Amino acid sequence: MCLCRVLFVFLILYDIFGWSAATETWRPMHLYVDGNARKHRAVGDGGLRFEPAPYNKKLELNGVGKIHCKVAGGVAPAVQWFMNDADALPEGVSTANGTLLIAEAKRDHAGQYTCRATEGETTISAKITLDVVVSPRVLEPTAGQQVHVRVGEDVTLNCRAIGDPSPTIHWDRNSTILSTQNDDVQLEGGANETTARIMVWNNGTLQIRNVTEDDAYHYGCTAGSIAGLSRAELELVVHNGNYFPPQESGGVAGKAVLVSISVAGAYMLLVLALMVYCRRRRLQRRQRGEKLELEMVEGREKLVEEGEKKIQNGGPHNGRLLPNERDSGADNSEVSLMSRASKKSGQYEHLSVPKSLITEQITLGRGEFGEVMLAKIDLLQVKKLRNKDEGETEPQILPILVKALTTKDECQLSEFRRQLDLFSRVRHDNMSRLIGLCNESEPHYMLLEHTDWGDLKTFLIATRTVEENEEYTARVGQSHALPQSQNTIPPLGNLHRVVLAQQLAGALNKIAAKRLTHRDVSARNCLITSQLQLKLSFPALTRGPNSHEYHKLHDQVIPLRWLPQETVMEGDYSTKSDVYMFAATIWEIYTKAELPFAKLNDNSVLERIKSGTLDWTVPGSMPDKLAGLLKRCWNKSPTDRPHFIDLFNEITSIIDEMKMDSISQHSNDIEEDK
Structure with missing residues (x-):
């Protein structure tokens, strides 16, 4: 009897602590309780701490947001949120399982919040700041504004924009961005600040000294941030002499406003009608889907019942999986295998x-x-x-x-x-x-x-004028019509476009130096910053807004119109195929993101690639030396295409020549004025 009691106590201790035969030591086991299905942490888990600590957050006005407060250590700490140090949360802000929830961000929701975790006599706190941000909006100049000035006078054009974070401001003249790359233009803080005729100040002011008749242009102000873009335009009217035209009556302006309001109203009605139609269609599809799902569930239940009856009667179950035999597939999926393998090897742990x-x-x-x-x-x-x-x-x-x-x-x-x-x-x-x-x-x-200004393709499309969009649609067909951006962006200047080509060549040269390939170089996979800097990325939206730019071939989805023959026919990706795609991307920059070979469908493009008769046409606005480079990049033989280091160096030489020509032309203009 005594031996039985000792054995019983030994089994209980074995279940609680466990025995490690390999090390011949006792090891503590985790204990579990029901309650809220929460695990008791093992001894030595440490004191209360935030993992990770709550962090500051910015929300768009009227937006939705969450701020997590996760606590480690202890057993079951209580987590609470407060406004400031201990004030109640404002209306519209709530908490759930330690998460701060903002249903609709308002101005009065901004401020300091405190997350406090308490267990017994131990309390830890973390403070964060919530800001409510606003998308950029240009306040000045106003739409259709005119500024009148006499020849020889100085004029100041103001650009005021609001937004949080503060937007970056760029001025353009006659749809050409003003920067130090333009003649007689200087930015605040530059070496020629006191002598430059045209100054762009950091506060968004454009100052033109000693105005000439050639300064009479349309000037645009673009304000951009991570929240979006906004642009407004004014017209500078230069008068020779003392004559100033009388102010126009408000009749024409009033008619223009009335027409604009009418169009906006019609557009809103159309949007509402489409919303109602789409909501009704979704409801009908959902009802049909629920009905079909119910029928499928009833059918599966019937099959399971029949299988159970056959098994109870000693018969086979015809290979059907009963509920306890079904494999969820989650633990055995390739993704799960990759997850376990990567965690085991630590390859991506950093x-x-x-x-x-x-x-x-x-x-x-x-x-x-x-x-x-x-x-x-x-x-x-x-x-x-x-x-x-x-x-x-x-x-x-x-x-x-x-x-x-x-x-x-x-x-x-x-x-x-x-x-x-x-x-x-x-x-x-x-x-x-x-x-x-x-x-x-x-x-x-x-x-x-x-980036704050998004992908390069969208940016290039936004630089098209209404006339250019209409011409493109008339040339390639209505199926390729693109929506005109509400905020038209001025097109890139000649030097800017070559600089983008240089930046892309530099990034791809770095990839080639690592003996890697990108395999999808295109404007849709490039980004543009508010400083007009290009960054090579890889969104590859094969199903979505760019799905028409991809083609399924041999169970692979490929960017057919951007690929050379050896890649399409043999699946041979190399640095030289990236060179071919690089040239196609520069072609997009100069055509403002037109679709290559837009008049041909995918099957026609594929047939011409197979026969070797698909030829690119260089845009007329491209410098001759750059056009020659692109033709070499599109060579049918991969070995005859240039290396990226050569492309980068030759494009750099083209930029230097363009700058020298600009300086020489500026000097000639000064001599002629004298």
């Missing part, structure tokens, strides 16, 4: 970023792996997680591109790893940075740097 840091996600479309989203992240929190605290305290909110991995196809998984390797190994000023990888749970997220 890139790991928690999904809780990602905010304000907006779906752009679907790529080759899954959804592609635009979001924001606080770079300061990422640095802290990687123990790179540089003493900074202010949040560094950065726009990011999020590429989700939801596919189970091995080829697509390999491509996901290839892109991850590309952006982790190549660092360049004209390439998007790899911010991190969210791989703690499925789906995995690849996080790439985005």
Whole structure:
């Protein structure tokens, strides 16, 4: 009897602590309780702490947001949010499971918030600042504004814009951006600030000294930030002599306003009608889908019941899986295998970023792996997680591109790893940075740097005038008609376009130096900043707004119109195929993002690629030397195409020649004036 009692006590202790035969030591086990299904942490888990610490956040006015407050350590700490130190939360702000929820951001929601975690006598607190931001809007100049000035006088043109964060302001003259690359233009702080005839001040003011008749142009002010773009235009009228025309009566302006209001009203009615129609269609589809799903569920239940009856009667179940035999597929999926393998090897551990840091996600479309989203992240929190605290305290909110991995196809998984390797190994000023990888749970997220002005293709389309859009549609067909941007952006100048070509060549040269390839070089996969700097990225929206630019061939979705023959026919990707695509992208820059070979359908393009009869036409606005480079890039033989280092050097020489010609022309103009 005594022996039985000793054995019983031994079994209980074994269940609680466990025995490790390999080390011959007792090891403590985790204990679980029911309650709220919360795990008791093991002894030694440490005191209460935030993982990660809550961080400052900016919300668009009337937007929706969440701020997480996650606590580690202890057993079951209570987490509460307060306004300031201990005030009640304002109306419209609530909490759930430690998360601060803002249903509709208002001005009075901005301020300081405190997250406080308490367990027993231990309390920790973290304070964050919530800001409510506003999209940029130009207040001055106003639409249709005219400024009159006499020859020889000085004039000041003001550009006032509001927004949070403060927008970046650019002036353009007759649709050409004003910068130091233009003649007699100087920015504040420049070497020739006191002598320059045209000055662009940091506060958004454009000053023209000693006005001439040649200064009579349309001047535009563009304000841009991560929240969007806004532009307004004025006309500078220069008069020779003392004559100033009388102010126009308000009749014409009143009619213009009335017409604008009428058009806007009709547009709103059309939008409302479309919304009602789409909502009704969605409801009908949902009802049909629920009915079909119900029928499928009833059918499955019937099959299971029949299978159980046959098994109870000793008969076979005809290979059908009963509920306890079904494989969920989650643990055995390729994605799960990749997750376990990567965590085991630690290959991507240094890139790991928690999904809780990602905010304000907006779906752009679907790529080759899954959804592609635009979001924001606080770079300061990422640095802290990687123990790179540089003493900074202010949040560094950065726009990011999020590429989700939801596919189970091995080829697509390999491509996901290839892109991850590309952006982790190549660092360049004209390439998007790899911010991190969210791989703690499925789906995995690849996080790439985005820019405040978005992708290059959208920017180029926005620089088209109404007349250019109509001409393009008439030339290639109504099916290629593109919506005209509400805020037309001035086109890039000749020097700006060549500089973009140089920046793209520099990024691709860096990739080639690492013996890697991009494989989808195009305007849609490039970004543009408010400083007109190009960055090579990889959204690859194969299903979404850019789906018509991709073609499915041999179970692969490829950018058919951008690829050379050896890649389309043999799947041979190389640095020389990237050179071919580089030339196609420069062609897009000079045609304002026209679709290559727009008059041909995909099958016709494919047939001409096979026969070797697909030939590119160089735009007439392109410098002759750059046109010659592009023709070499489009050579049918890959070995005859130039290297990226040669392209970069030759384009740099073209830029230097253009600058010298500009200086020489400016000097000649001065001599003629004398």
